[in-house]
Amino acid sequence: VEETLVLVKPDGVARSLTGEILRRIEAKGYSLVDIRMLQADRTLLAQHYAEHEGKPFYEPLVEFMESGPIVALRVAGNRVIEGFRSLAGTTDPTTAAPGTIRGDLARDWGLKVQQNLVHGSDSPESAQRELALWFG
Numbered sequence: 689v690e691e692t693l694v695l696v697k698p699d700g701v702a703r704s705l706t707g708e709i710l711r712r713i714e715a716k717g718y719s720l721v722d723i724r725m726l727q728a729d730r731t732l733l734a735q736h737y738a739e740h741e742g743k744p745f746y747e748p749l750v751e752f753m754e755s756g757p758i759v760a761l762r763v764a765g766n767r768v769i770e771g772f773r774s775l776a777g778t779t780d781p782t783t784a785a786p787g788t789i790r791g792d793l794a795r796d797w798g799l800k801v802q803q804n805l806v807h808g809s810d811s812p813e814s815a816q817r818e819l820a821l822w823f824g
């Protein structure tokens with residue numbers, strides 16, 4: 689069965705939305721396999737966001753991601769990688785569809801980085817790489 693890495697980003701934890709996000713994942717029928725709360729360091733974030741290095745939002749993104757605790761989830765289910773991205777909604781919370789995590793619960797705060805509550809792996813290769821990073 690397929691697995692994906694989901695992160696409840698620091699804004700999600702700070703706004704006490706971890707339970708609501710977990711509820712949506714479980715209500716959809718996906719299984720929670722592992723869960724871990726941690727403060728991510730630069731080394732981990734640099735590896736996680738290696739593909740974005742050099743982009744204008746990279747530094748603010750890393751600073752945001754190290755600003756507070758993150759909840760990392762290993763989630764399993766048939767086509768869960770695609771399915772979770774659909775639950776999450778598109779990157780920009782202003783235009784993410786209502787009914788999605790970002791569309792219902794996130795908004796644009798006018799900051800340098802999109803504080804969009806969650807991350808989900810975008811392919812089987814990323815899922816494997818990211819699960820190894822966050823769960824060892």
Ligand code: ATP
Pocket residue numbers: 745749773777778779780800801802803804806807808810
């Ligand atoms: P999605 O692919 O659905 O956007 P993602 O989290 O995988 O989700 P990435 O493109 O990998 O998105 O970007 C990582 C994160 O960087 C985003 O979730 C967002 O927080 C931030 N980000 C991405 N693009 C921008 C941008 N143009 N301006 C500000 N922040 C951005």
